[in-house]
Amino acid sequence: MSFMSLYSYIIRRLSYIIPILVGVCLLIFFIFNIVAGDPTIILLGKHANPRQMAELRHELGLDRHWFIQYLDILKSAFTFDFGRSWATKQHIAPMLKLGTWVSLTLVIPAFVVTSILAISTALLAAFFRGRLIDKGLVVLTVIMMSISILVYILFGQWIFAYKLGWFEIAGYEYGFPDFIPYIILPAMILVLVNLGSDVRFYRTVFLDEMYQDYVRTARAKGLSERAVLFKHVLKNAMAPIITNLVIQIPAWLLGTLLVESFFGIPGLGGITLNAINNSDFPVIKAITILSAVSYVIFSVITDVLYTLVDPRIKLS
Amino acid sequence: MKNLIKIGVLVVIAGSLWFYIKSKQAPHIAQEKVLLTVSNAQIQGLDPIRVRDNYTVNEATKVYEGLLAYHYLKRPFELIPNLAASMPTVSSDQLVYTFTLCEGVKFHDNPCFPDGKGRELTAHDFVYAFKRLADPKLQSLNFWLVDSKIKGLNEWRQRYIDAANVDYTEDIPGLQAIDRYTLRFTLTKPYPQFLYALTMVPCYAVAREAVQYYGAEFMNHPVGTGPFMVAAFNPLDTKIVYHKNPTFRDKYFPSEAAQEYKHMLVDAGKKLPFVDKIVTHILSEEQPRWLKFKKGQVDIIDISRDNIALEVIQDNKLIPALQKKGAQLFSALEIGTNFIVFNNAHPLFKDNLKLRQAMSMAFNGPKYNKLFYQGAAMLAQSILPPGLAGYRADYVNPYRTYNLGKAKQYLAEAGYPQGKGLPVLTLEVVTNSTARQKGEFFQKCMQAIGIKIKLVENIFPELVKKIQTEATMLHAITWTVEYPDAENFFQLLYGPKQPGGVGANYDESASMPCMKKQWVCQIHLLGRSYMSDSTKWQQKVHPSFIYFTNPLQPFTKDGSKMLLLQTVLVA
Numbered sequence: 001m002s003f004m005s006l007y008s009y010i011i012r013r014l015s016y017i018i019p020i021l022v023g024v025c026l027l028i029f030f031i032f033n034i035v036a037g038d039p040t041i042i043l044l045g046k047h048a049n050p051r052q053m054a055e056l057r058h059e060l061g062l063d064r065h066w067f068i069q070y071l072d073i074l075k076s077a078f079t080f081d082f083g084r085s086w087a088t089k090q091h092i093a094p095m096l097k098l099g100t101w102v103s104l105t106l107v108i109p110a111f112v113v114t115s116i117l118a119i120s121t122a123l124l125a126a127f128f129r130g131r132l133i134d135k136g137l138v139v140l141t142v143i144m145m146s147i148s149i150l151v152y153i154l155f156g157q158w159i160f161a162y163k164l165g166w167f168e169i170a171g172y173e174y175g176f177p178d179f180i181p182y183i184i185l186p187a188m189i190l191v192l193v194n195l196g197s198d199v200r201f202y203r204t205v206f207l208d209e210m211y212q213d214y215v216r217t218a219r220a221k222g223l224s225e226r227a228v229l230f231k232h233v234l235k236n237a238m239a240p241i242i243t244n245l246v247i248q249i250p251a252w253l254l255g256t257l258l259v260e261s262f263f264g265i266p267g268l269g270g271i272t273l274n275a276i277n278n279s280d281f282p283v284i285k286a287i288t289i290l291s292a293v294s295y296v297i298f299s300v301i302t303d304v305l306y307t308l309v310d311p312r313i314k315l316s
Numbered sequence: 317m318k319n320l321i322k323i324g325v326l327v328v329i330a331g332s333l334w335f336y337i338k339s340k341q342a343p344h345i346a347q348e349k350v351l352l353t354v355s356n357a358q359i360q361g362l363d364p365i366r367v368r369d370n371y372t373v374n375e376a377t378k379v380y381e382g383l384l385a386y387h388y389l390k391r392p393f394e395l396i397p398n399l400a401a402s403m404p405t406v407s408s409d410q411l412v413y414t415f416t417l418c419e420g421v422k423f424h425d426n427p428c429f430p431d432g433k434g435r436e437l438t439a440h441d442f443v444y445a446f447k448r449l450a451d452p453k454l455q456s457l458n459f460w461l462v463d464s465k466i467k468g469l470n471e472w473r474q475r476y477i478d479a480a481n482v483d484y485t486e487d488i489p490g491l492q493a494i495d496r497y498t499l500r501f502t503l504t505k506p507y508p509q510f511l512y513a514l515t516m517v518p519c520y521a522v523a524r525e526a527v528q529y530y531g532a533e534f535m536n537h538p539v540g541t542g543p544f545m546v547a548a549f550n551p552l553d554t555k556i557v558y559h560k561n562p563t564f565r566d567k568y569f570p571s572e573a574a575q576e577y578k579h580m581l582v583d584a585g586k587k588l589p590f591v592d593k594i595v596t597h598i599l600s601e602e603q604p605r606w607l608k609f610k611k612g613q614v615d616i617i618d619i620s621r622d623n624i625a626l627e628v629i630q631d632n633k634l635i636p637a638l639q640k641k642g643a644q645l646f647s648a649l650e651i652g653t654n655f656i657v658f659n660n661a662h663p664l665f666k667d668n669l670k671l672r673q674a675m676s677m678a679f680n681g682p683k684y685n686k687l688f689y690q691g692a693a694m695l696a697q698s699i700l701p702p703g704l705a706g707y708r709a710d711y712v713n714p715y716r717t718y719n720l721g722k723a724k725q726y727l728a729e730a731g732y733p734q735g736k737g738l739p740v741l742t743l744e745v746v747t748n749s750t751a752r753q754k755g756e757f758f759q760k761c762m763q764a765i766g767i768k769i770k771l772v773e774n775i776f777p778e779l780v781k782k783i784q785t786e787a788t789m790l791h792a793i794t795w796t797v798e799y800p801d802a803e804n805f806f807q808l809l810y811g812p813k814q815p816g817g818v819g820a821n822y823d824e825s826a827s828m829p830c831m832k833k834q835w836v837c838q839i840h841l842l843g844r845s846y847m848s849d850s851t852k853w854q855q856k857v858h859p860s861f862i863y864f865t866n867p868l869q870p871f872t873k874d875g876s877k878m879l880l881l882q883t884v885l886v887a
Contacts, residue, residue: 041780044457052459055477059455087360088551089535098552154603162607169611170604171597172554262601264554271552273600274358 006304013300017293024292025073028285033069042279043086060086073285077293082286087278092286096271100253102172103260103267106183107252110190115245118195122202126210127229137199144196152189153262160185170264186263190256198244205240209233238309246302250294254287348592352615354605355598361535361551365449365456367517375596378558379424380520380540383415383442383499384511386800389573389580392705393800395511399437399521399541401497410506415439417497422563424545426537428529434563437541439493441521446491447484448527449518452477458518465510466490467502484524512799543567543589558594629692651703652796653696653805656743656758661786664741671738674726676715678765684757688750699795699805706802723765735766744782744791747773755792 032039039062040053057063061072076082082092125137161169167185209215210233218228257269268287275283357371367376385398397403399421404413423434446466449456450473464470467490476482490502503510513519526539536549544558571584583590597614599605609617619628628635634645658665658672665672681695697713700706724734732738743758745751752773759769769790774782782788798804 038781042776049460052463055452056455056457058477059452084532089361089363089366089532090551091532095552098550102552157603157607162611165611169607169613170554170599170601262604264597264599264604266550266552266554270554278358278360 006307010300010304013303014296017296020292020296021077021289022074024289025070025077028288029066029070029073032281032285033066039086039279039281076286077289082289083282085275085280085283087274087280087283092283095283096268096286096290099266099268099271102174102179102265103253103256103269105179106187106190106256106260106265106267109183110187110194111249111252113187114191114194114198117191118198119202119241121195121199122206123229123234125199125203126206126233127225129207129210138203141196141199144192145200149189149193149258152192153259156185156189157262170262172263172265182263182265186256186259186265189259190252194252201244202237202241205237206233209237212236235309239306242305242309243302246298246305247295249298250291253294254291349590350593350595351591352613353594353596354608354614354617355596356605356618357600358598359549359551359556359596362538362546362549363535364445364517364520364522365454365458366535368457373517375556376517376520376538377542378544378594379538379542379546380517380522381542382516382520383417383514385515387570387572389570389577391574391576391703392707393703395515398515404511410508411503413501413503413510414494415499415501417442417499418565419497421541421565423523423526423541424539424561425563426526426539428523428526428537428539434539435523435525437521438496439499440496441523442499443488443491443493444484444524444527445520445522447472447482447488448522451482453482456518458516461513461516461518465503465505465507465513467504509799509801509803512801516799541565544594554598556596556598558596560589560592564589650796651701651800652794653699653701654693654754654792654794655696655699656790656792657783657788658790659786659788662789664739664789668730670726670730671732673715674723674730674765675762675767676723677717677719677726678723678767679758679761680718681716682718684754687757688754700802701797701805704797704800704802704805720764727765727767732766735768738767740768740770742770742772742789744772744774744779744788746779746792747775751792758792 038053039060040056043056044052054063061069080093082096084090085092085095088095121137125134128134157169161167168182170182172182173179206229210229214236215228215232218232219225223231254268254272256265256267257273259265260267260269261273271283272287274280275287355371355374357369359372359375360366360368362372362376362379364376364380367373381399383398383400384395384403387394387396395403397418399418400415401418402416404415406413417437417439419436421437423429423437425432425434429435446462446469448454449462450459450469452473453476459473462469466488468488469490472486472488490504492500492502494500501510521541523539526537527534530537536551538546538549541564543561543564545561546556546558549556567588569583569586569588571581573581597605597608599608605614605617608614628638629645634643638645658675660666685691685693685695694702695716697711697716698708702709727733727735741762743755745755752771755769755771755773759771762769779791783791795805
């Protein structure tokens with residue numbers, strides 16, 4: 001595929017963001033302006049009175065025509081200028097940027113370790129398919145998937161941080177390498193939480209590949225089982241592996257809500273939780289929009305990566 | 317061989333990193349006294365006019381100060397001068413309050429001032445602070461504190477609602493700095509509770525230079541006159557570090573106390589503050605807070621009912637194992653009332669006193685207290701909680717005693733023997749697990765006399781809307797004191813404030829005038845008879861806060877001192 005066609009493909013796919021964002025903004029507008037309660041009552045609390053509610057509505061721009069308000073949301077979605085948080089009065093964009101960096105310090109090591117462990121374990125299970133080690137791994141992954149993340153957090157924090165004192169109980173320090181002691185235990189918990197489902201998924205992918213004609217041919221040619229597995233099966237399974245890996249990234253970034261809350265890590269999860277607790281609508285809106293955008297971007301990255309791992313795939 | 321070298325290099329790097337981290341974490345020999353506290357919720361910036369919740373108030377009072385404060389060792393609460401040199405002089409018509417400020421009080425050293433040296437506090441700083449509170453562009457949610465109370469302030473606010481900029485140089489007749497140290501408030505009508513407002517964080521002094529220097533980020537760069545200062549603050553952080561303010565004025569530990577606090581006078585006359593540094597960890601989850609406390613990484617913690625209270629308290633006392641470790645338990649009543657409101661506008665309750673009384677007596681208060689407060693709360697006899705002037709400890713409400721037999725008898729007299737003929741009643745609560753559990757308890761109590769209760773959960777705005785429109789039959793509410801005056805509770809019986817006010821029936825022109833202090837007792841009696849007769853309010857309990865101090869820090873072994881550090885020194 002030429003560079004130009006790849007380039008035009010990316011541009012075309014990214015242009016899909018426009019109708020998606022228009023739809024997401026409409027949904028956000030509907031939820032926050034029609035379904036949810038009056039934010040001025042939430043903000044003013046027990047001292048809400050009609051006059052001050054009207055003044056606050058005016059100051060927040062909630063008394064403008066609904067279409068203008070919708071356009072405002074749409075504008076913020078395309079300019080990434082989400083204004084200021086109602087709760088902390090901070091600019092939302094830098095706030096989310098800082099939160100993203102903090103979340104990344106936790107998520108990147110957890111994501112990398114989970115992916116390496118999951119792919120290796122799945123290969124091992126596929127290699128020993130039907131045997132005791134495979135059956136044992138299947139049972140283990142099902143158990144791991146069945147346990148709630150809260151159990152991992154509460155137990156891990158109590159045993160490893162409090163009783164054994166190996167890790168920090170909670171907290172976070174900015175800057176490398178100061179943050180490391182604070183992210184080891186939560187990262188390990190994230191690995192355990194995600195490992196079970198990933199191993200099951202990759203094992204299925206590998207097993208699917210192992211019954212393909214090219215594998216039979218490779219074996220007929222006398223290649224060792226190890227060579228078949230690593231040189232042929234792994235390479236051909238890369239497309240679904242990449243799909244799973246890349247599309248998981250946004251979910252990893254926003255899905256660490258509970259872990260961040262229990263370990264006092266000021267990342268995106270904590271920002272989301274605080275925004276929900278404080279009815280901080282501008283922050284919730286910003287996170288919703290950015291999630292939609294990141295899903296589109298990461299799905300494009302997935303498509304592009306397909307062409308790199310499998311020359312048979314052409315983007316059109 | 318190459319692989320071995322690579323592994324070796326990796327091991328050396330990892331080892332060095334490990335030693336670096338460990339050396340940074342190693343406990344330094346404590347030269348300074350550090351108080352380690354914890355906040356259960358995010359701190360949303362330290363701008364006084366934006367402070368709303370108790371957690372943020374706890375933090376802001378370390379940095380900022382007001383004209384008046386409470387004497388923490390006296391009950392009922394007593395106002396004392398703080399940044400004011402003395403209590404104000406009040407005109408005979410109760411409209412003009414004149415304050416003289418302490419001289420020589422300095423703002424924290426900060427880059428916002430020339431040469432970074434904090435300048436002296438003057439009366440103009442308070443004028444500026446009150447204007448900020450009323451600034452329509454800033455939309456402080458605490459404006460209610462001064463709303464319609466200071467002469468000319470509402471008009472000033474109104475003038476700038478649609479303007480691009482607000483003119484702070486414009487004079488307001490009711491808010492004047494007479495000279496450098498004299499501040500005069502002129503009220504629109506007599507309002508004795510105004511002095512209480514002055515103890516609250518939104519009315520604290522701020523420096524114009526700091527607001528202008530930091531602009532919108534002022535809330536993250538607090539500059540006050542208080543005992544502690546913070547270099548920079550980020551609402552996203554999970555830790556705030558305060559250092560002792562080296563220019564803090566001479567302030568001493570009180571030398572007078574109510575009987576129950578006399579034992580705390582061992583420190584009478586000592587200079588404040590006692591600690592050099594305060595570190596506040598912000599942890600919204602209970603387990604890490606509790607584990608940090610047990611590990612000695614937090615000195616003082618409040619105990620919640622759901623989990624750790626079971627591990628700590630038995631029969632309102634510390635369990636023996638913790639007593640042996642030297643831990644101390646402090647229990648203090650929260651000045652608030654937890655109650656269920658009958659909507660008297662509803663035809664079922666309007667003219668049926670016996671029905672309301674039957675329901676009140678069917679409510680098992682002692683069991684409720686044990687289940688939800690470990691027996692540490694106090695069963696309410698009136699809407700007025702203890703700690704306020706006017707509270708009568710000897711008053712026993714005849715309809716607040718749990719008596720199932722009598723409740724059944726009253727229900728029959730109300731025309732609904734064993735609940736027959738009575739439709740299902742709805743109890744509206746706010747959506748959260750504790751409120752739901754409490755509602756379910758009420759449901760069970762009423763079931764015992766044959767009354768069926770349907771529980772309806774509402775998000776807070778929805779519940780408020782229903783109360784305002786009198787759309788509830790019964791609703792559960794908690795009211796916590798905002799200022800220690802009985803008026804703050806009795807206004808719920810006649811005022812427009814929701815939740816719990818009489819809503820649409822409120823007629824401002826016919827409402828009670830602002831109360832004078834000497835009226836409080838009379839009004840209390842009035843309220844008492846009102847409640848005895850009509851049982852509009854079914855009081856449940858005055859909840860409690862429980863504190864527990866850490867035995868691990870040597871200088872915090874005296875738990876009473878810890879409480880004082882939290883209150884007297886910091887506020």
